[in-house]
Amino acid sequence: MKPLTAGPVPAAARSTPGTPSARWALAGLSLSMLLSSLGTSIANVGLPALARAFTASFQDIQWIVLAYLLAVTTLIVSVGRLGDLIGRRRLLLAGLALFTAASVLCGLAPALWLLVAARAAQGVGAAVMMALTMAFVGEIVPKERTGSAMGLLGTTSAIGTALGPSLGGLLIWGFGWRAVFLVTAPLGAVALLLAYRHLPADRLRPGADRARFDRAGTLLLALTLAAYALAMTIGRGSFGPLNLALLLAAAAGVGAFVRTEARAASPLIRLVALRDPALGASLATSALVSTVMMATLVVGPFYLARALGLGQAVVGLALSVGPLVAALTGVPAGRVVDRFGASRMTVAGLTGTAAGSLLLAVLPPTLGVAGYLVPIGLATAGYAVFQTANNTAVMADVQPDRRGVVSGMLNLSRNLGLITGASVMGAVFAFASDTRDVTAAAPDAVATGMRVTFAVAAALIVVALALTAGSRALARRTADPRPS
Structure with a gap:
């Protein structure tokens, strides 16, 4: 494929992956990924302090988290497409600048409504950062090292997720809730500087193609995803008429979006691409595996505290093991993917996640915390391998x-998998525990809920394995049809 250039290519774009410029570019992308993950996890620990500071109810204070989550979820595909059209470097710099400025505004907000608005703006910046960091990998590393780069990005994402609660708690204890948001501002400035100095310049087609942005499809997709995310998150775990109405609205939105994209001259998402068995299976398995991994965050605290009787400090340490394993596994997983191939390691990662989930479903509480941590470590390592391999398989050959x-x-x-997992797997856990209030459930009931939830999780991973195997079989038949 010929390069899509609109003039001389600057020196930054000509740098090879082994040059210092390319290495600093990858560092900037990694920091961007870390910040977007940190923005998701660091605010949760501050909700009690924020409720006191603003004298607000939980229903009001939860919008500090929801505003960020909704902005990321509803815009992440659209900003990715916009980067393809107007230039990924230009848009990533704007996203980093917005994230950094919004972090300062969050930390200085004098009222709750302004803090929620600033968190939404921070989420818009994070959506740009999440969508475009992986897109840049194909421009700064060779194809045979894509897995290593994806593993590094996965590692920094896991570090951001793991660091959020502990760092947020420490900052609140030492400096107050405002420090939770202000701490990301200088890091955002560093990421912005690295991206500005070292990312390759945009190489675009002439202006006619740049203007063809699917506004109708973008609006429909954003509204549909917002309806679904709200249906899965509002109500503190209960599912009432409002949740059902939002879910029905999301379903109607999907239909309207498909019809709009089928007629669009330059669609946001090419529906024909979703018929590619490999891409469709990759997206579906990614959602399924993320649903399962969210179960560890939903169920884990209750199991450790109620069934095993651990103190709050020990529970916090135990819950950090999963993200720590993911952080330590990411880079080695990338190298393994480069050596043995993304296809083979996708299956290996899914197998590890399934095995860990199955162990959590069958091991008795009498094994204590080790009976929880070993399966969690196995499942999380499998997830890290799967995510690196899956992302590599999809991004390596995309135009x-x-x-x-x-x-x-x-x-x-x-x-979407994480959002669904928080709601659906939480509902499975509550139903299997046979109690209305899980926080007051008997240890045996919580242990039963744990086993049932992860039996369901293991079944979901088996479905993901079947989707992966089926897509490969279909791809082989399509590529090499046999005469009848």
Whole structure:
């Protein structure tokens, strides 16, 4: 494929992966990924302090988290496509600047409504950062090292997720809730400087193609995803008429979006691409695996505290093991993917996640905390391998002018899985525990809920394995049809 250039290519774009410029560019992308993950996890620990500071109810204070989550979820595909059209470097710099400025505004906000608005703006910046970091990998590393780069990005994402609660708690204890948001501002400035100095310049087609942005499809997709995310998150775990109405609205939105995209001259998402068995299976398995991994965050605290009787400090340490394993596994997983291939390691990662989930479903509480941590470590390591391999398989061969939107779709599938997991797996746990208030459930009931939840999780991973095997079989038949 010929390069899509609109003039001389600057020196930054000509740098090879082994040069210092390329290494600093990858560092900037990694920091961007860390910040977007940190923004998701660091605010949760501050909700009690924020409720006291603003004298607000939980229903009001939860919008500090929801505003960020909704902005990321609803815009991540659209900003990826916009980066393909107007230039990924330009848009990433704007996203980093917005994230940094919004972090300062969050930390200085004098009223709750302003803090929620600033968190929404921070989420818009994070959506740009999440969507475009993976899209840049194809421009700064060779194809044979894509896995290593994806592993590094996965590692920094896991570090951001793991660091959020502990760092947020420490900052609140030492400096107050405002420090939770202000701490990301200087890091955002560093990421912005690295991106400005070292990312390759945008190489675009002439202006006619740049203007063709699917506004109708973008609006429909944003409204549909917002309806679904709200249906899965509002109500503190209960599912009432409002949740049902939002879910029905999301279903109607999907239909309207498909019809709009089928007629669009330059669609946001090419529906024909979703018929590709490999891409469709990758997106579906990503959502399924993320659903399962969210179960560890939903169920884990209750199991450790209620069934095993651990103190709050020990529970916090135990819950940090999963993200720590993911952080330590990411880079080695990338190297393994480069050596043995993304296809083979996707299956290996899914197998590890399934094995860990199955162990959590069958091991008795009498094994104590070790009976929880070993399976969690296995499942999380499998997840890290799967995510690196899956992202590599999808992004390695995507056309340069579609990298942004495909990266956005991958991140969206993961986010939708996390949102769904928080609601659905939490409901499975509550139902299996046979109690209305899980916080007051008997240890045996919580242990039963744990086993049932992870039996369901293991079944979901088996479905993901079947989807992966089926897509490969279909791809082989399509590529090499046999005469009848």
